[in-house]
Amino acid sequence: MKNIYERQKDILSIIQGLDISPTLYHNAVEKYQALGKYLNDSGLKAEIYPQGSFAFGTVVRPSAKDSSASYDLDFICQVMGSRNDYTPKELRDKVEIVLKSNKTYADRLKIDDTCFTIEYADVGEIGFSIDVVPAADESDEVKQRLILKSLVPVLIDTAISIPKCNNMCKFRWITNNPKGLRKWFDEINAPFLSSSKEAEQMRIFAENRALYESIEEIPNELERSALQRVIQILKCHRNNYYARLKDGDEIKPISAIINVTVTKIAEHFNPNCTVFELLNYVLSELTIYGEHQYITEKDFNQKYGFRTVFSRPDGKWFIENPANPEDNLADQWNNDERIPNRFFQWIEIARKDLISSLEQKDNTQFRAILENGFGSVSVSEFLGKKYCGEATPRQITSQTAARPYSAQ
Amino acid sequence: MIFTKEMAHQQIAELLEVQSGLHIEAESETQIELTGDIFINCKSKGFFLSENYPVQIVIPLNSNELPYVIDNENRIAKDYPHRYDNGKLCLETETSIRIRFLDSFSLVEWIREFVETYYFSYEFFQRYGEFPFGERGHGVQGIVETYQELFQEKDPIKVFALMKAICEHPYRGHSLCPCGSNQKLRLCHGPIVMKYYMDNRLNKIVQADYKNIYDYLVNCYEQLRYREKAK
Ligand SMILES: [Zn+2]
Ligand SMILES: [Zn+2]
Numbered sequence: 001m002k003n004i005y006e007r008q009k010d011i012l013s014i015i016q017g018l019d020i021s022p023t024l025y026h027n028a029v030e031k032y033q034a035l036g037k038y039l040n041d042s043g044l045k046a047e048i049y050p051q052g053s054f055a056f057g058t059v060v061r062p063s064a065k066d067s068s069a070s071y072d073l074d075f076i077c078q079v080m081g082s083r084n085d086y087t088p089k090e091l092r093d094k095v096e097i098v099l100k101s102n103k104t105y106a107d108r109l110k111i112d113d114t115c116f117t118i119e120y121a122d123v124g125e126i127g128f129s130i131d132v133v134p135a136a137d138e139s140d141e142v143k144q145r146l147i148l149k150s151l152v153p154v155l156i157d158t159a160i161s162i163p164k165c166n167n168m169c170k171f172r173w174i175t176n177n178p179k180g181l182r183k184w185f186d187e188i189n190a191p192f193l194s195s196s197k198e199a200e201q202m203r204i205f206a207e208n209r210a211l212y213e214s215i216e217e218i219p220n221e222l223e224r225s226a227l228q229r230v231i232q233i234l235k236c237h238r239n240n241y242y243a244r245l246k247d248g249d250e251i252k253p254i255s256a257i258i259n260v261t262v263t264k265i266a267e268h269f270n271p272n273c274t275v276f277e278l279l280n281y282v283l284s285e286l287t288i289y290g291e292h293q294y295i296t297e298k299d300f301n302q303k304y305g306f307r308t309v310f311s312r313p314d315g316k317w318f319i320e321n322p323a324n325p326e327d328n329l330a331d332q333w334n335n336d337e338r339i340p341n342r343f344f345q346w347i348e349i350a351r352k353d354l355i356s357s358l359e360q361k362d363n364t365q366f367r368a369i370l371e372n373g374f375g376s377v378s379v380s381e382f383l384g385k386k387y388c389g390e391a392t393p394r395q396i397t398s399q400t401a402a403r404p405y406s407a408q
Numbered sequence: 409m410i411f412t413k414e415m416a417h418q419q420i421a422e423l424l425e426v427q428s429g430l431h432i433e434a435e436s437e438t439q440i441e442l443t444g445d446i447f448i449n450c451k452s453k454g455f456f457l458s459e460n461y462p463v464q465i466v467i468p469l470n471s472n473e474l475p476y477v478i479d480n481e482n483r484i485a486k487d488y489p490h491r492y493d494n495g496k497l498c499l500e501t502e503t504s505i506r507i508r509f510l511d512s513f514s515l516v517e518w519i520r521e522f523v524e525t526y527y528f529s530y531e532f533f534q535r536y537g538e539f540p541f542g543e544r545g546h547g548v549q550g551i552v553e554t555y556q557e558l559f560q561e562k563d564p565i566k567v568f569a570l571m572k573a574i575c576e577h578p579y580r581g582h583s584l585c586p587c588g589s590n591q592k593l594r595l596c597h598g599p600i601v602m603k604y605y606m607d608n609r610l611n612k613i614v615q616a617d618y619k620n621i622y623d624y625l626v627n628c629y630e631q632l633r634y635r636e637k638a639k
Contacts, residue, residue: 404490405544
């Protein structure tokens with residue numbers, strides 16, 4: 001008999017395994033707080049706070065070519081004052097100078113267009129790196145403009161400005177609002193979180209007896225809701241799917257799109273659901289949004305009613321960043337149609353792998369689907385040989401493999 | 409590689425040991441037909457396939473025709489470019505298959521190397537929109553590609569010239585290489601193509617393919633001339 005519930009549990013245990021461990025979490029928090037203290041001690045008044053997956057609690061270990069891939073954790077270093085107090089280049093230089101003047105940081109530092117990366121990965125261990133993006137408060141003029149456009153104006157207050165270098169390393173300001181986005185996410189996530197809170201505390205406590213003496217010591221940030229798990233499952237499946245494509249790196253959908261669209265879809269769903277009930281709903285909704293590829297905006301709205309997570313006025317894809325009305329998360333989709341085409345093909349595959357195959361496939365088939373979806377390294381790491389058939393899969397040598405041919 | 413009934417039965421017995429989902433469905437003086445499921449369990453390029461496929465396998469007897477597979481339950485999507493309308497699977501060029509089994513045909517190895525790989529490519533393509541090992545051009549193009557690989561020569565014109573020479577002349581290492589390099593054959597393509605001159609079985613395969621390509625080119629030329637006139 002196929003035990004669907006057990007298969008779901010096994011998928012969850014892979015995701016739990018790929019999530020950041022409490023030890024690593026505490027280590028990362030300690031490191032970014034120490035960095036904040038160092039900056040302030042050095043006379044740079046600044047606040048460091050997490051953004052992206054680390055802020056949302058949706059971190060997954062990147063799909064590993066080798067098994068020691070490290071986590072990329074993203075932070076904002078918001079320097080006191082507004083953008084009117086600096087040129088973009090001045091702000092960036094200010095942070096750079098302080099980071100370089102301390103050997104601990106200077107030795108681990110890598111610099112690119114928008115951020116400073118501090119590597120904490122130790123040899124042979126799963127480590128992490130901290131990406132620090134310098135920023136200043138957004139100007140009042142811009143905030144006023146955003147408030148007028150925003151569906152959730154209360155989020156705008158935390159908007160920031162980031163020095164971004166275009167070609168020729170000319171810096172200009174880019175508006176962003178990671179704190180606002182986190183606030184938006186946390187509010188939608190709250191009911192989901194409270195429904196799983198108790199079970200999560202018990203799980204984390206049971207798995208980390210050496211770390212915590214009581215449940216009260218467990219930071220809330222380590223608890224995961226069904227919503228967070230769904231985002232993690234999809235991100236991990238995405239990593240493995242796009243890693244197989246020749247142009248995967250160019251057309252992989254950004255994590256922000258998964259975070260925002262899944263959260264918007266989940267907003268009106270029953271927060272007491274299981275992970276897989278929500279996943280099923282999210283994937284079926286995303287499949288409906290895929291219809292935007294084939295029918296007009298008018299027909300879509302007529303057929304599918306009030307569905308606004310993705311829209312396509314005048315043929316242009318649009319996914320609004322809820323914390324920044326001027327930010328279209330699907331910007332790139334309008335420059336390269338491979339991105340939306342492949343995105344919805346991926347959704348179709350994810351739906352087969354994560355929903356229908358659980359009841360349709362036998363054990364060895366299911367094992368193959370798990371390895372395709374989550375990577376064979378991770379599946380073996382967290383499930384061992386479970387679901388493996390008697391025969392190990394035969395390796396096809398690609399250089400000498402037959403290629404399909406038709407004479408007509 | 410002509411199957412007598414005895415040889416066919418012996419190989420079928422070996423095949424049924426590894427593919428126990430198959431059975432003999434029908435048998436006549438001219439062919440044996442197997443039906444049932446084949447189980448495929450392989451991996452490559454980070455993709456795993458573990459799946460059963462319903463098939464009909466036809467093994468022609470006392471004939472030079474190769475065995476073939478029919479997707480009798482339409483498991484392959486209609487729009488997949490490598491399935492004939494009658495359900496026959498486009499496994500590989502006959503050239504590749506015949507050369508692979510030049511010394512002796514093995515049904516078990518044929519299934520493993522050509523049929524399993526076919527389904528693997530199919531599933532990979534359905535999932536990722538790409539062929540894991542590439543695909544052959546249709547018709548004559550695929551045959552020329554096969555020889556481009558066999559002769560390790562990228563230029564199709566040179567390949568065609570080499571095929572022509574193999575069909576029409578004996579091997580002479582000191583004469584000029586037909587590829588037009590102005591070098592002696594033995595210092596140019598000779599070492600690679602020599603066996604196609606010397607081995608009768610290989611020579612026959614090249615003869616058949618050369619005739620195919622030649623007829624195709626003549627046909628194209630005729631059509632072109634006809635169109636010119638019509639203007
Ligand atoms: Zn074909
Ligand atoms: Zn030559």
